[in-house]
Amino acid sequence: MQKTICFLLIFVFSSCSIPSLVRSPLEFLGLMRFFTRSNPSPAELSLGGAVSGLVSGGKVDITNNSETVSVSEDGNFTFPTKLKTGTTYDVTIAWSGVSTMTCTLTNGKGTMQADNIANVSIVCTNASATTSTTDYEVGVSVTGITSSLSVQLNSSESLTFSTAALHKFTTRLATNATYTVTISAQTAGSVCAFEEPSASVGTMASANVTIFIRCVTGYLSGGTIQTVAAATLVNPSNPSPNFYLRTMVGGYPTNTPGPGPGPSPGNVPLGTATSSANLARFINPKGMATDGTFVYVVDYGNNLIRKINKSNGDTTTFAGGNAGGGTTCPGTTTTNCKDGVGTAAQFHGPFRLTTDGTSLYVLEFDGHRIRKINLTTAQVTTLAGNGNAAPFADNANGLLASFNFPHDITLYNGILFVADRYNNRIRAVSPVTGAVSTFAGTGVNGYADLNGTSAQFDNPLGIVGLGGFLYIADIGNQRIRKISLSGTNPVTTVAGTGTAGSVDGFGTTSAQFDAPFSIATDGTDLFISDYTTYKIRHLRLSDARVITLVGSGSAGYVDEVGSNAAMGQPVYLLSDGANLYVSEEANHAIRRLENAELLRYTFDGNSNDSIGTNNGLWTGSPTSTVDENGNATGAYEFNGTTDYISSNTSVSFNSSQITDYLTISAWVHPSGGTTDQVIFSNGTIGTDGYALIFQASTRYLYIQVNGTASGLSTNKIPLNQWSHVTIKSFNHNWRLSLNGRDQGIVFNSIPNTLTSNFAVAYGGPLSFFKGKVSDVRIFKGALDDDAIQRLAIQVPSGLISYFPLNGNSKDFGNYFNDLSVSGATPTSDRNGHANGSYNFNGGSFLQKLNPNGLPTGGNARTNCAWFRTTNSAGQYIVGYGTMTGSSGNGLVITSTVTGNFGVTDDVTIFHEDFLNQWMHLCGVYDSSTAYIYENGVLRASQNKTWTTATSPNLEVGRLINGTGNFFGDIDDVRIYDRALTVSEMKAIAGNYPTQVSSWNQTLASSSLKFYLMPEAASYGAGICSGGVNCVGFWVDRSGNGYNVSQGLGLRQPFLLNNGINGAAAIRFVGTSSDPAYLTAACVADMIGSTNTIFSVFSESSQSGNNGIFQNGAPNPPGPGGKLLYITRGGGSYPTLFNLFSNTPINQSTSPFNAINEPVILSLDYNGASGILLKNGTVSSSANTAAPTFSCTGGNLEIGRYYYGGSYPFDGGYFDGLLGDFIYFNQVLSTSDRQIVECYLSNKYNIPVGHTCP
Incomplete structure (x- = not known):
């Protein structure tokens, strides 16, 4: 049954629950909300019309309010005096010159409205004229015309003109003849119509006919x-x-x-x-x-x-x-x-x-x-x-x-x-x-x-x-x-x-x-x-x-x-x-x-406001850099000391400062630090207004209003990774979101009157922001959670479906493919944020029946997802289409294979193990070639002719036929209707060691020779502190298979899932009577004279020489290998050591790190000299040239420096946490080295001393 609609009459208002409006007299002073008023006087308008049928020698006098104009030939007329809106007019006429001429007036009375009056019509006739079959004229009087107009009489004669005047057809019509005038053509941008449509058709009387047409600027659309x-x-x-x-x-x-x-x-x-x-x-x-x-x-x-x-x-x-x-x-x-x-x-x-x-x-x-x-x-x-x-x-x-x-x-x-x-x-x-x-x-x-x-x-x-x-x-x-x-x-x-x-x-x-x-x-x-x-x-x-x-x-x-x-x-x-x-x-x-947007700084090579004219003003020298979408000049990098951008005027709404019912958002890429850094502010920090602040020492966010701080965000913001931040106020209740997720802050505060303009990265009494900022927006109104989540989408162009999986399975793309959940449960994402991804148990899945908009046929597409699997079985991340050959598509993996599947027509790549590791995987199809990208790097491509079928179901966590269920975690699933660029995929994936230019998929040609990450450790019950997560085997993720396993002694290192700044690390206990280390046969790939080495570590003690990496034997007994260890002497001095000559070849000359201080060690050596870097910044070091290394008689050691003798008195054992250890057999370029340092900085949340791509 049709719902009842509450209509209209005053006496039913109570049943419609229409509230009343109560205002004080002063309140109206603030209610000029929408318009800028100038108290205009009534408009001054012209009065006129057209005269037709004047006899030669005849004249008509036209009078209004004692003002007379005389007309002696056919055409238009206008009174010289303008009339105001609301003025009445009453036109009269008198004619002379020809005794047999009479004139008729129509449309002579009225009230001036909002436009000129031009339809006063005067038609004259001559009683003594000889009648014929073509006695009388038809004319059109046009006003407001700005372009060409064509009219037609009786579908035969046409007139085309572009001036406001009386225009007559040459065809004359007899009394009782019918006429039809139509508008046959008019120029776009002008709409012309008959003032009285019924007058455009009729029967000729014994007089001329004048039809009035009025034109207005615009387009007739939607009525x-x-x-x-x-x-x-x-x-x-x-x-x-x-x-x-x-x-x-x-x-x-x-x-x-x-x-x-x-x-x-x-x-x-x-x-x-x-x-x-x-x-x-x-x-x-x-x-x-x-x-x-x-x-x-x-x-x-x-x-x-x-x-x-x-x-x-x-x-x-x-x-x-x-x-x-x-x-x-x-x-x-x-x-x-x-x-x-x-x-x-x-x-x-x-x-x-x-x-x-x-x-x-x-x-x-x-x-x-x-x-x-x-x-x-x-x-x-x-x-x-x-x-x-x-x-x-x-x-x-x-x-x-x-x-x-x-x-x-x-x-x-x-x-x-x-x-x-x-x-x-x-x-x-x-x-x-x-x-x-x-x-x-x-x-x-x-x-x-x-x-x-x-x-x-x-x-x-x-x-x-x-x-x-x-x-x-x-x-x-x-x-x-x-x-x-x-x-x-x-x-x-x-x-x-x-x-x-x-x-x-x-x-x-x-x-x-x-x-x-x-x-x-x-x-x-x-x-x-x-x-x-x-x-x-x-x-x-x-x-x-x-x-x-x-x-x-x-x-x-x-x-x-x-x-x-x-x-x-x-x-x-x-x-x-x-x-x-x-x-x-x-x-x-x-x-x-x-x-709703009041201001937007996209920072696409400038600081202009793309919504209005409130352009940003530079202080210092912010540097244009790559943004969250992979655009080369889409963001600005701020140095944290002098750089900031401020609006040229106050951001206002209704000519008032915006201090409530607002939303401000930005993409940020923090570099770190130890102080509280202002991301953006509106007002004077510490005194009035409001600001979003990054507490760099903890990586939490908070809001400040009038100098008073809110509580801290639930989640920490990762370093050197694009994150989306938002604050909003609704009735002075302030909320903060990170990557589209509300951060649980409950904070009510009314800002004082603002005394400074809006600014990005300006620190005031706090610190300036250090890092990148992109796409800053200010909205009138408090956006809802879904709208904020949609703002927090990297690379939004062409998204069909996007599942951030932030505690729900909503589709925030463009096709409403919300997923139903079957058994999968929310879990932490790759940044450690709770409820930031979904866990699948090998039988669970997410599904959308009859999905909308998915790629079909040979249309281009990109499918991307973050995943972390715990099982080596063949399993599917996302899929759609049907199971007929070449008619389905999605992402597939095993423990050593990733693939862009096409149903019996897949593109796959066999490579290093990735169990327990967060990986970013994209399958791209450009209508002729299918590609696989891992962590922003091309891994495989093949020419394909795919004909993807219309999908009855979209599956996340299993194949489209209900098999191949996933084990582990899936996050950030995306389906595009186009082939993403490499820069776009890198923007989503972030930095990764395989992005360096000397890495090659062919292992023998690649500079990456050895890669240990804590996620690659095999662990379980054993002999270690606590007896759990004991590491007996550590897999080399370079693909070369140089895995290390438990050395002498019963004690094993153990995995700490939150070892270094929340990231996993391996704890080596080197101070006990049974120190732990891992070992394997010496690796010839790592005895060359050149290298770039990366090691993330945190020392728990600093007694003795802690060995991190050794490849080859000491001399004697062998010719001598390569050693990276930390020497003592009143501090910690990382050293690359030549065991052949028993001399350091690159050694820190100043204390490098304190106890329990996480650091990223980078070491370049070209065979003659090198540099040693702490957190991406060059540290003082001394060099010795011309080293020679050998594997003879030695092993690969992780966690100790072996110098000979009986265990446990045979070496210097590392005591502390080891994170990633990465070995390249050549010196990386500065830009390549920084890619790896930025990857490690993001993973372990350790600031580096340079900008990150």
């Missing part, structure tokens, strides 16, 4: 005048826009911006008095239309047509009110219906408007009529409808036709189309003749997609024309329908499942509406008001994608952004090509959607 032919209010490149719902005219919230009590409606005094935007009042406003300058609004409760000046919000009564002087409407039932000028007219339940910029057509719901208002003169006439709801009647005489509570009207292709609600029909009305016919619908409510009058509707409410179709809001069927204007006028369904609901989705399969009420277009897509769920929806016609733009889902009155905005029964929508307007009957207000 109204728009600024462009086809706008894109929802940008296709930003499919999840953030719109702010703002009161334009009518009821104002008491807070600016923010929630407040609902407004009170108001009875409107008659006349042309103007009310400012904050003082104007409506009762149940409904339909709207615009001529480009004004927005016309149906004030249903007052039975008026109101006019709003778009530039300042001034509101006047345009027509209606029965002020006197009107004439009773034609028709059978004439209750409350009078034609007349402006306020002399009377309307009976006006509902909807449409316009061509010259005439405004008014649909009367209660009066069952269509009325017409001349926008120049405000003359109201009745076009169609006899005033009765029944019986149903089409008729060539529109005044004899009937409508049954018609609900909407739109002008399209020269026809007025009407959604005749209770007749369940779409009617067509000629604006020229008023003839009414049935265009579609049987008249019986139902649902049937058939041709024209065989189709069925159930209470069609909204209608709009676009692209050769009429689109219908079919409220009873909960669907959006369309009717073709060609052929047999077939009716089809565009969107809506037919079940009431408020579900974003696609077309008829998943999108749902709940009482779709009004429909509008920007010339590209559709906008729908969901009456029962209090939402504004967007329907993208290219793929029938439906999203919600604003609305909380509950009734209310809140000017806010997205789902935090609240409405009370949104009724009608209007696009003017730049904005979307909403009339709210329950809140008695006109509101509009606008971009």
Whole structure:
């Protein structure tokens, strides 16, 4: 059953729960929210018209208010004196010169409205003229013309002109001859229409005929005048826009911006008095239309047509009110219906408007009529409808036709189309003749997609024309329908499942509406008001994608952004090509959607504001660098001491400082430090305003307001990795999000008046931010959690589906493929953030049946995911398509294989083990070649001809046939409709050692020879501290297989999952009587004279010489190998040692690290000299040239320096934590070395002394 809609009359307000509005006199001073007012005086307008038929020697004197102009030849005339809006005019004429000439005046009386009057018509005739069959002329008088216009007489003679004047056809017509004048062509950007359409056809009297045409600037789209032919209010490149719902005219919230009590409606005094935007009042406003300058609004409760000046919000009564002087409407039932000028007219339940910029057509719901208002003169006439709801009647005489509570009207292709609600029909009305016919619908409510009058509707409410179709809001069927204007006028369904609901989705399969009420277009897509769920929806016609733009889902009155905005029964929508307007009957207000962004610094090579003109001003020298999307110059790097960027003016909203109902977001890439660093601030730090602060010593975030700090974030922010940060305030309740996840801060504080502008990286009394910043945005309104998560997407372009898996399985891409969870459970992600990924147990999975938008055929695509597996079985990360050969696609792994599968047509690569390690994997297909990328590095490619089938299911954690379940953790699953670039994949994956230029997939050709990481350790019960996580075997992840295992003695090193700054590390106990170490045969690949070595370690004690790495024997007995150890001498001195000559070849000359200090050691040696670096910064060292190394008689040792003798007195054992150890057999370039250092810095959260790519 159709839901009951609460209509309109004052005495039912209590049942509709419409709140009242109470204000103090001072409050109105702050309510000039939307417009900048200059108290304009009434407009000064011209009065004129056209003279036709003057006899040679004749003259006509035209007088208004004692001012006379004389005309002696046919053409246009204008009185010199301008008249103000509201001034009455009364034109009289006198003629002379030819005694047999007489002249007739029409359109001589009226009141100046908002535009020039140019339709005063004077037609003269000569009684003594000889009659013939071609006596009389037909002319057109055109005003407002700015470009070429073509008109045609009786489909034969054409005139083309581009000037405002009286233009006559050469063909003369006899008395009683019929004429039809049409506009045959006009230039885009100008809309020309007949001032009185019925005058464009007729029968010649014994006089000339002048037809008036008025042109306005703009485009006729959606039954109204728009600024462009086809706008894109929802940008296709930003499919999840953030719109702010703002009161334009009518009821104002008491807070600016923010929630407040609902407004009170108001009875409107008659006349042309103007009310400012904050003082104007409506009762149940409904339909709207615009001529480009004004927005016309149906004030249903007052039975008026109101006019709003778009530039300042001034509101006047345009027509209606029965002020006197009107004439009773034609028709059978004439209750409350009078034609007349402006306020002399009377309307009976006006509902909807449409316009061509010259005439405004008014649909009367209660009066069952269509009325017409001349926008120049405000003359109201009745076009169609006899005033009765029944019986149903089409008729060539529109005044004899009937409508049954018609609900909407739109002008399209020269026809007025009407959604005749209770007749369940779409009617067509000629604006020229008023003839009414049935265009579609049987008249019986139902649902049937058939041709024209065989189709069925159930209470069609909204209608709009676009692209050769009429689109219908079919409220009873909960669907959006369309009717073709060609052929047999077939009716089809565009969107809506037919079940009431408020579900974003696609077309008829998943999108749902709940009482779709009004429909509008920007010339590209559709906008729908969901009456029962209090939402504004967007329907993208290219793929029938439906999203919600604003609305909380509950009734209310809140000017806010997205789902935090609240409405009370949104009724009608209007696009003017730049904005979307909403009339709210329950809140008695006109509101509009606008971009919620106030400021945006993309930092794409400059600090300009891409939203407005509040450009950033540099202090210091921020460096342009790679951003979170892989763009080479998309971010700025700040040095942490002098660099910052500030806005050139205060960031304001409604000409006021923005201190509440706000959101600020940014991408950040912190470099570390030990002080509290300001990421961004608005106001003077420590005194007023608010700031987001990075506590570098702990890597937590917090908010500061007026110098008072909130609590700390739940999660730490990783170093040298892109993270997204957001703060927002809603009623002074501050929240903080990291990578789209709320951080649990509860903090209420009101900022003091701001005394400084917005700034990025400025520290004030704290420290300047050190690191990269990109894409800084300020929004009016507090974004909801989903909107914030969508901001936190790296490389968003082309995303079909994106699953961040942050405690839920929502799809934050563009196709609503939310996954159902079967057995998988939230777990920590690669940064250690709880509930940041999902764990799969070999039987669990995530699934979407009938997914939307997935790649098919040979279309390009990229599939990416982070994963960490604990099992060596063949298993699948993500998949879609079918199991026929080459018809499925996704990501597959085993313990030694990663693959981009194509179902019996896979691309795979066999390589080093990766169990227990977080890996980033992408499968790319560019329509001809399939690729595998691991951690941003190409691993394999093959030419493929894939024909991926439409997928019945999307699977995460298993194959599409329900087998091959995953063991371990999956995070950040992405599916794109394009092939990502390498730089984009690196931006997502971050740095990794295989990205260095000398790494090669062919092991013999690669410089990477040895790679130990704690995740590669084999551990379990044993003899170690605690007896668990005891390491007996450590796998070499270089691919060379140089694995090490437990050495002499019973004690084993053990794995600490949070060993170094939260990252896993291996604990070697070197001070006991049974010290631990790992060993293997000496490796010839690591005895060359050149190398770059990386070691992450933290010493637990500093007694004795702690050996980290040794390859080869001491001398004696052998020729001598290579040793990396830490010598003593009042500190810690890392040393690369030549065991052959028993001399250091590269040794620190100053203490390197303290006890329990995590460090990244980098050591380059080229055979003659080298450098030693601590955390990426060169440390002082001494060099010895020409080393010789040998494996003879020695082993590979990890955790000890073996110098001979009996265990445990045979060496210097390392006592502390070892993280990654990486050995390259050549000296890396500086940029390559820094890639590895930045990888280690990010993994172990140790700051490095250089910038990171």
